Structure formats: C-alpha cells, structure tokens
Amino acid sequence: FQMCASGGTRALLPLAPVHLRARALPNGDISISWIRRSRIDGDSWLGEDIPLGEASEQYRVDIAGEGGAVVRSVSSAAAQWVYEAAQRAADFPGAAGPIHFTVRQISAQAGPGNPASIAVTV
Numbered sequence: 001f002q003m004c005a006s007g008g009t010r011a012l013l014p015l016a017p018v019h020l021r022a023r024a025l026p027n028g029d030i031s032i033s034w035i036r037r038s039r040i041d042g043d044s045w046l047g048e049d050i051p052l053g054e055a056s057e058q059y060r061v062d063i064a065g066e067g068g069a070v071v072r073s074v075s076s077a078a079a080q081w082v083y084e085a086a087q088r089a090a091d092f093p094g095a096a097g098p099i100h101f102t103v104r105q106i107s108a109q110a111g112p113g114n115p116a117s118i119a120v121t122v
Helices: 085-091
Strands: 018-024 030-035 059-064 070-076 080-083 099-107 116-120
Touching: 018 099, 018 116, 030 099, 030 116, 059 080, 070 080, 070 085
Parallel strands: none
Antiparallel strands: 018 030, 030 080, 059 070, 059 099, 099 116
16 A cells, blocks of 8 residues: 655745734834744744744735735845835825734745734824
8 A cells, every 4th residue: 555645835835923013113113023933843942043944034024004905015034124104104195094014934945924914003
C-alpha cells in the first residue's frame, strides 16, 4: 500500500501576525506595530524573538476606508510601520470614518500570508 499526497501552497503561507496595535502620535501620525509568528521553531520559549522562518522579513500593510476599498499598500521590512498624517490626508481628504489596517507577512515561496487587521478611528 503506497500513499501519495500533494499539498498546496497554503501550508507554506506565513501565519497571521499577532498583537497588532495602533497608536496615535502627537504629530498626527499613526504608529502600527505587531509581532510575527513562525511555522519554524515558533513554539520555543528560549530567546526574546520568534524565529523568522522566511528568507527575509517583509510585510505588506494595506490601508482601507470604511467601504473596504484599499487606498494604499506599503511594504515594511520590520514589524512596524508609521502612517504619516500627510499620507492620511492624501488618502482620506475630508472627514473619514474608521481606517482599516491589514498586515500580512510575505513569503518568497507562497506570497502574502494570512492577514491580521485592526480598525482605528481618528
């Protein structure tokens, strides 16, 4: 009896980041931060940081308005990003409702991973 199976790329997708936080800065910017997760040695209690598990650390941050349409996508090489007040004014001229941030870790093999999202009212 021989068993043969082939998996898709879903098993290779990076896990969704956790502890996604947003905080308003005094100058009007919004600082977004998160903690990455890993499929490789991610359950170790040794060390201060989760192992990367990818060829490089890369994230995509999507910014959307109330209707869900993405108005800006940016890349970040660290587990943080700052949405500048000038960018926000360009993306949402006039009064805006909640701003939705979605963060995905990028895999060189499988592309954007599972999302983590947060809504911020400013």
